[in-house]
Amino acid sequence: MKAKKVSAVLKAEGSGAEVKRLFPNRNHNGFHDPFVLLDEFFVEPPNEFAPHEHRGFEAITYMLEGHFTHEDNLNNKATVGPGGIQAFNAGKGITHSEKPGEEGLSRGIQLWINLPEDSKKSDPSYQFIKADKIREEETDDLIIREIAGDNSDLKLNTKIKYLDLKVKKDTAFQRNLNSGEVAVLYLIKGKIEGEYNLESGEGLLVEAGEEISLSLKKDSRLIFLRAKAHNQEIKLKGSFVE
Known part of the structure; x- marks a missing residue:
């Protein structure tokens, strides 16, 4: 399997918040087309992300614990709880x-996805999905929540698969990527073994068309992403993706 192992880097963001950034960071100063950025964020009141502008991408915020309130210039205001999604x-x-x-810690995963060139000037929009509206499947080995994909209510300009995997017992994890399709794994907690060994806060950027074969250890939790690359340059300039 051709992949790059990356360690997330802890950094300050917003007003008193912290993030573990898997990419881009000093360990991987680049992207994984069409994925622009992946953060695990940690923020407690009175700290916040004050009003700021974005353009040129889509963002998905998936809450792991606590609550998070989004407010924007389109007159949207909503608070998402544990297991819920908000996206723009x-x-x-x-x-x-x-x-x-x-009160208390708010923690989640934020993912930025580059917009296709023909959607860069599209009208901005916002979506909010409660935790009980997210499809969940339980097998002998895994609890699988589908954040984005064919069975999700989340509507995106880029077709992606986004899964939250909780590991009930040691199990094999195998996926075959299609031609032109890349993947990202981010380990929230626990261990992954195999050709690449991962611990909490580490991830894999898997190249297009590869076969993924790993051993997931009991009580681990990970994010798994896959999507076809846009094959267009990602130009990240602060909070904009040109």
């Missing part, structure tokens, strides 16, 4: 803020 298409431009719940 920044399109030609959106201004928003994000704040944690009134």
Whole structure:
């Protein structure tokens, strides 16, 4: 399997928040087309992400614990709880803020996805999906939540598969990527063994068309992403993706 192992880097963001950034960071100063950025974020009140502008990409925020309130210049305001999703298409431009719940830690995963060139000037939009509306499947080995994909209510400009996997017992994990399709794995907790050994806060950027074969260890939790590359240059400039 051709892949790059990457360790997330802890850094300050917003007003007093912290993120573990899998990419781009000093260990991988680049992207994984069409994926632009992947953060595990940690924020407690009164810290927040004050109003700021974005354009040129879509963002998905998936909550692991606590609550998070989104407010934007399109008159959207909503609070997402544990297991819920909020997402926006920044399109030609959106201004928003994000704040944690009134008490305790708010923690989640934020993913940025590059927009196809013909969608860069699209109108911005916002989506909110409660935790009980997300499809969940339980097998002998895994609990699988589908954040984005064929069985998700989330509507995106780029077709991706986004899974949250909780491991009930040691199990093999195998996936075959199609031609032109890449994948990202991010380990939230636990261990992965095999050709690549991962611990919490580490991930794999898997090249297009590869066969993934790994051993997931009991009580681990990971994010798995797959999508076809846009094959267009990703130009990240601050909070914009040109």
